[in-house]
Amino acid sequence: AGGKVIAAASLVDRSGGSVDFKVPFYPLVELSFPTYAEDELPPELAARPVTKPGSRQD
Structure with missing residues (x-):
């Protein structure tokens, strides 16, 4: 309780800079x-044929 977010991090940022976390953001790539x-x-x-990405075989 009472914590304060001072930064955000992620492994991959695919947002193209469109996300604003209101704190510094540090992606690995x-x-x-x-x-x-x-x-x-x-x-x-x-x-090219369209394929469904992911591992689910629905």
């Missing part, structure tokens, strides 16, 4: 992934 509208996919990506 920052990764940026491009996103595309469905009708604006580059041809080399559109040619």
Whole structure:
């Protein structure tokens, strides 16, 4: 009880700097992934089959 958050940390920051924790933020690594509208996919990506990421086999 009575603790105060003085910083936040994570292994990977994929937010592109869009998250504001109101305290200093220290990620181990920052990764940026491009996103595309469905009708604006580059041809080399559109040619690849879509797969569901993760380990669940639903």
